[in-house]
Amino acid sequence: MKMPKFIVEKTEAPLCAVDFLRLRVPAAPAAYLKQLLKKGKVRGRSGVLKGSDLLQAGELLQLPDSGRLLELLATPAACLQELRILYESREILVVDKPAGLAVHAGQGHEQANLTDQVESFLLKRGIRFKVAPVHRLDLETSGPVLFGKGKQACGRLGQLFMRQEVDKSYLALVAGRTPGSGRLESQLTAKGKEKQARTDFRALFRNEQASLLELQLHTGRQHQIRRQLAAQGHPLFGDKRYRGPCPADLPRMFLHCNRLAFVDPFSESPISIESPLPEDLAIFLPCVNITL
Structure with a gap:
């Protein structure tokens, strides 16, 4: 060799x-x-x-x-996945994460991940300082991820999330007919402690088989959307963990972050970033008699 x-x-x-x-x-x-x-x-x-x-x-x-x-x-x-940049400034980078790509490397094993790809992307442009994501999306969830360029940027962007000053909305396809709109409030257990979780939703399309929801998170608990909707009897399509329907035509869990909005802490300008529903999810909607 x-x-x-x-x-x-x-x-x-x-x-x-x-x-x-x-x-x-x-x-x-x-x-x-x-x-x-x-x-x-x-x-x-x-x-x-x-x-x-x-x-x-x-x-x-x-x-x-x-x-x-x-x-x-x-x-x-x-063969390498290209980054889809949704927004960039001197301190901020927002990247559209595809489903199946982890935000970070998994603990105890190596794998391709979004953070590595962002660092390599910036390195090729001669930017050599540390970058880090200031929030996460689950492995199967797609949508925008916010990165800070450098320690100061990461700290100030992280404070926005801590103060709940970032608006995040998601699109989810769930089983059954939901109400037209509403608020989900519950206590979710994480690491042995109960914490309040609050999510607002509105139905974009619904029938007896399925409902396409737009959801806004007011808290950031692990698997918040998935757990709250499953508890209401409306689990997500493709969500095996919480016993959602998993038809063969659906390649993954139907959950996509479609919007991220915040005030740039450096320029003080309002930023609104949108990510359209990926094709692998959109083509499944006619299977449950929903058309966009």
């Missing part, structure tokens, strides 16, 4: 070793590359490299003869 090698170009110096590898092996999860460096598997001009070591132009890097690494190197760029 041939040992992979890289030569640092002038335009890439000075980059730290981990950022260089992320540019050269874009298909690799950041956690995997960090482990290679941590285990002393990457060598440079001065010997074993640490992730923080700065590389110089012309420096030769030797990587381990790993089958997985060679597979990642062979992954064509066309």
Whole structure:
């Protein structure tokens, strides 16, 4: 098995070793590359490299003869998911998360995730400071995710969520005919503690088989929408965990964040970001006699 090698170009110096590898092996999860460096598997001009070591132009890097690494190197760029940017400013980036992509890497295992992709996207543009999401969406849920560029931006954006100054609305398809509108208020248990959960909803379309709802969260409890609607006898389509109907024609849980609105804490301008219902969900609606 041939040992992979890289030569640092002038335009890439000075980059730290981990950022260089992320540019050269874009298909690799950041956690995997960090482990290679941590285990002393990457060598440079001065010997074993640490992730923080700065590389110089012309420096030769030797990587381990790993089958997985060679597979990642062979992954064509066309196979990598492109980011859909919904909004960007100097301090803020909002990205449309597809279903099936985690916001963060899973604990104890490596996987492709949105945060890695955002960091790589900014790195290619020469932006090397830390970025982080200030909220999350479940793995199967699609829609906008707000990232802060740098520690200060993350802190100020996080405060908006803590003060409940971010409006988030969702589209969900649920079983049965719901009321035309209403408010769901309940106590949800999280980590052994009961916390209040409040959600407003209105029905966009409804029949005896299903209802398409637009929901606005006033609190951010785990699985809040899914748990509250299931408790009302209207579980989400595709939600196996809370016993929703799971027809073969539906590829995933029918839950999409369609709007994110807040006041930019830096420019003080109102920001409203919309994400249309993805095609994989929209094409299922005629199956329950709903048309947009």
